[in-house]
Amino acid sequence: xxxxxxxxERSAADIARDVNAGTIxxxxxxxxxxxxxxAVDARVGAYLTILHDAARExxxxxxxxxxxxxxxxxxxxxxxxxxxMCLTATRTTCGSRILEHWIAPYTATAVARMLExxxxxxxxxxxxxxxxxxxxxxxxxxxxxxxxxxxxxPGGSSGGSAAAVAAREAAIGLxxxxxxxxxxxxxxxxxxGFKPTYGRISRYxxxxxxxxxxxxxxxxxxxxxxALAYDAMAGHDPMxxxxxxxxxxxxxxxxxxxxxxxxxxxxxxxxxxxxxxxVDKAYDRAYAELKALGADLVEVSLPTADYxxxxxxxxxxxxxxxxxxxxxxxxxxxxxxxDDVQAMYERTRAAGFGSEVKRRILIGTHALSSGYxxxxxxxxxxxxxxxxxxFETAFASCDLIACPAASSPAFAFNAxxxxxxxxxxxxxxxxxxxxxxxxxxVPCGWVTPAGGVEPMPLGLQLCAPLFAEPLLLGAAHAYExxxxxxxxxxxxxxxxxxx
Amino acid sequence: MSSDTIDxxxxxxxxxxxxxxxxxxxxxxxxGDLLAHVNALAELxxxxxxxxxxxxxxxxxxxxxxxxxxxxxEVVLSQAPQRQGAFFRxxxxxxx
Numbered sequence: 001x002x003x004x005x006x007x008x009e010r011s012a013a014d015i016a017r018d019v020n021a022g023t024i025x026x027x028x029x030x031x032x033x034x035x036x037x038x039a040v041d042a043r044v045g046a047y048l049t050i051l052h053d054a055a056r057e058x059x060x061x062x063x064x065x066x067x068x069x070x071x072x073x074x075x076x077x078x079x080x081x082x083x084x085m086c087l088t089a090t091r092t093t094c095g096s097r098i099l100e101h102w103i104a105p106y107t108a109t110a111v112a113r114m115l116e117x118x119x120x121x122x123x124x125x126x127x128x129x130x131x132x133x134x135x136x137x138x139x140x141x142x143x144x145x146x147x148x149x150x151x152x153x154p155g156g157s158s159g160g161s162a163a164a165v166a167a168r169e170a171a172i173g174l175x176x177x178x179x180x181x182x183x184x185x186x187x188x189x190x191x192x193g194f195k196p197t198y199g200r201i202s203r204y205x206x207x208x209x210x211x212x213x214x215x216x217x218x219x220x221x222x223x224x225x226x227a228l229a230y231d232a233m234a235g236h237d238p239m240x241x242x243x244x245x246x247x248x249x250x251x252x253x254x255x256x257x258x259x260x261x262x263x264x265x266x267x268x269x270x271x272x273x274x275x276x277x278x279v280d281k282a283y284d285r286a287y288a289e290l291k292a293l294g295a296d297l298v299e300v301s302l303p304t305a306d307y308x309x310x311x312x313x314x315x316x317x318x319x320x321x322x323x324x325x326x327x328x329x330x331x332x333x334x335x336x337x338x339d340d341v342q343a344m345y346e347r348t349r350a351a352g353f354g355s356e357v358k359r360r361i362l363i364g365t366h367a368l369s370s371g372y373x374x375x376x377x378x379x380x381x382x383x384x385x386x387x388x389x390x391f392e393t394a395f396a397s398c399d400l401i402a403c404p405a406a407s408s409p410a411f412a413f414n415a416x417x418x419x420x421x422x423x424x425x426x427x428x429x430x431x432x433x434x435x436x437x438x439x440x441x442v443p444c445g446w447v448t449p450a451g452g453v454e455p456m457p458l459g460l461q462l463c464a465p466l467f468a469e470p471l472l473l474g475a476a477h478a479y480e481x482x483x484x485x486x487x488x489x490x491x492x493x494x495x496x497x498x499x
Numbered sequence: 500m501s502s503d504t505i506d507x508x509x510x511x512x513x514x515x516x517x518x519x520x521x522x523x524x525x526x527x528x529x530x531g532d533l534l535a536h537v538n539a540l541a542e543l544x545x546x547x548x549x550x551x552x553x554x555x556x557x558x559x560x561x562x563x564x565x566x567x568x569x570x571x572x573e574v575v576l577s578q579a580p581q582r583q584g585a586f587f588r589x590x591x592x593x594x595x
Contacts, residue, residue: 105574199555212553241560242553310537321514328515330587335580341590346517355525358516363530365514366505379540381550386543388554419529420536436554466555 007032009494012077012171012225016118019066019076026062026076030055030120033078037122037169040493045144046154046164047123048083049091058120065118072118073228079119080161080170082127085111085216086205094207095129095139098327098334098352108205109237110174110216117232122170125160129354130324131181131209133157134425137413138356146188147491149454152410155185155425162189162219167493172229173219178210179312180406180429182217186441187405187459190486191219192226192476197466198436199244201230202237210319211242213312213433221486223442223477227251230469246467254470255477259293262475265300265398270428272404279458282445283404286460289444289483290402295475300394300401304386308431309423311387314367314380315434320357321364327352359419388435395465400475404428405441405459409449432463439463442476443486455489505530 007015007029018024034052041047055078062076081087084094086104093099107115115121128138136144136159144159146152147167154163158175162185165173175182177195186193194217201216208214218229231252236245272283291297329335329348336347353361367376394401407425416422432439441459448455460479464472480486507527511518518526572585581588 102578105570105578197555198553238562242555244555304543307540307543310540313533314537314540325515329580330589331575332578333580338590341592342515343517344590345515349515350517353516355522358518358522359526359529359533361514361516362505362507362510362526363533366510366530369510369513376537378550379543379545380537381552382545382548383540383543384554385548385551386545388551418532420532434554 008036008168010171011222012074012220012228013222015077015171016073016075019062019118020071022066026059026066026120027056029076030059030078033122033169040167041169043145043150043493044147044163044167044169045142046080046125046160046167046169048093048095048126048141048160050123051090051121054090055120055122058115062118062120074114074172074232075118077119077172078122078170079114080123080125080164080173081111081121082158082161082173082175083124084127084131084176084207085174086207087111087121087124090124092124092207093141094131095127095141096352096354096357097140098348100141100334102333106205109202109239110233111205113233114174114229119172125164125173127160128157129357130207130320131157131176131178132320132356132360134180134184134422135416136160138354140354146410147493148190148456148489149410149452150492152412152452152456153188155188155406155410157181158219159185162186162191162193165189165191165219165221166491171220172225174216175219176206176214176216177433178213178316179433180426182219183429183439183441183459183461184406184425186219187457188410190443190457190489191221192223192440192442193217193219193405193459194226194230194440194473195433195438196230196234196469197244197438199242200248200438200467200469201233202240202243204237204239208323210316211323212319213316223473223480224252224255226440227255227473230473234469249470251470251473254474256474257481258478259290259295259475262295262400263298263398264290264295265298265394265401267305267401267403268299268301269303269305270403275404275407278447279408282447282458283460286444287402290479293478293482298398300398302390302394302431304383304390305431307383308387308434309427311380311383311434312430313363313423314376315384317360317364318367318377319364321361321368324357324361356419384434387431391435391437399471401463403461405461409447409456409458411449412451428461437463437466438469438472440472440476442480444483445485446488454492457486505534
């Protein structure tokens with residue numbers, strides 16, 4: 001049973017405070033975390049690579065910095081890094097055979113900033129191959145289980161980072177979100193899953209999937225920790241031409257106690273009745289909780305949001321087909337030899353990519369090919385404009401939008417064999433991604449799914465206008481503190497029950 | 500809008516992915532199904548709508564033309580599937 005003073009149970013904010021105060025060392029925190037990882041990760045499968053030596057070395061370095069008088073916002077905080085982000089001299093696989101043995105020659109800016117802020121990398125976490133999926137089942141390198149019910153998926157694609165933080169194998173997990181890949185696993189694993197505004201956090205060193213949508217963000221057990229991680233990572237980076245060059249308002253200073261004076265929009269088109277009576281009731285309760293905290297609930301309309309999935313499944317595969325053309329067996333990764341270079345390309349990519357990645361490359365190549373470009377790709381980009389305009393109109397009459405973070409709670413392995421049924425999981429998160437908006441998932445209740453025995457968490461998605469991260473995190477903090485849904489159940493691997 | 504069929508063999512050739520016959524059948528059916536879904540976009544009137552490549556402000560990004568250190572050549576080449584001296588080695592491209 002994890003105790004409240006157990007370092008693995010504590011928030012990043014608490015760990016950093018104590019390490020800075022000298023009441024515990026980063027090395028002690030990291031040893032405790034590594035011992036816990038060694039005890040539980042065989043069951044959870046959050047990590048593809050565990051960095052015992054690098055973590056100890058980094059922790060000693062943090063302790064030296066603190067002893068020399070430095071105060072670090074994330075001193076000694078154990079960090080899980082999704083394995084599509086580069087960490088120098090460390091294996092970075094993207095959950096793919098094609099990069100299974102690739103050693104990154106440099107460190108992603110977001111990771112470097114977390115390390116500079118005092119974080120200690122515990123390991124690299126599992127993901128759907130190249131971040132394409134919603135369950136981690138598309139990883140070629142391992143199975144990750146939901147710490148709240150090991151027969152269920154952790155969500156995806158950032159499922160390894162989500163499972164790591166939920167199972168107390170790290171205090172902060174880094175994920176990447178292209179259409180929901182932080183928010184959906186956040187919801188499935190009872191966490192805050194936060195995707196900032198597109199361009200707020202540098203993508204340098206994040207292996208590209210769909211460049212106009214990809215965004216790095218944190219998975220944490222508290223909103224305050226998400227704000228601390230955001231404050232550490234956000235800001236311009238000359239190494240990423242799409243990173244935004246404007247000042248960052250710190251979010252950790254904007255946490256609120258209530259929602260008085262805020263208008264929160266409920267989306268007319270997002271009817272939760274179709275999600276089943278239990279889930280429907282849970283969201284109704286969540287909206288009532290927002291109102292009880294002082295928010296003024298207003299109805300807003302996103303008439304084009306229903307086309308989000310269709311828009312996304314043209315734009316994201318088109319960008320992926322272009323980005324993944326670099327994996328050709330020439331400069332890095334897997335090569336399958338052949339007599340001529342053309343056959344080498346084709347065999348390497350056939351052996352290196354899994355089915356979902358191949359599907360997306362094929363659909364993207366089709367959508368960009370001569371004769372189809374205008375009908376598919378350009379039309380999708382125009383639909384994207386309409387979706388973004390819908391949000392602009394909605395935000396004229398509200399400050400935040402509230403809606404589900406996923407189409408269901410965590411489902412069982414192999415439950416979504418048809419690709420489109422898997423894509424539907426991101427129905428509520430994709431429109432925000434297409435519009436580049438900051439959005440997060442915050443725990444809002446528990447349901448026991450049909451056929452399941454364990455109560456599983458649900459996530460409420462909150463979405464704000466571009467660059468309104470402090471408002472978004474501030475409101476989420478008020479909701480989290482008032483409702484405390486997240487702490488109602490402990491994950492099995494931590495509580496010891498039936499684990 | 501376009502039809503719901505996709506010439507998987509042709510597209511796979513463009514994408515430089517060798518497919519088995521089973522994959523051609525499987526992906527053909529799955530991608531046809533997906534195209535049927537995305538064809539719903541034809542219902543939207545986009546005739547007067549500009550395309551959006553990226554939502555957040557975009558501009559040309561320039562920097563001073565100064566030499567900055569790049570990655571170490573040996574570190575990068577250490578990841579090559581096959582190398583020859585300071586070069587990546589690949590199978591023959593031009594026939595003899």
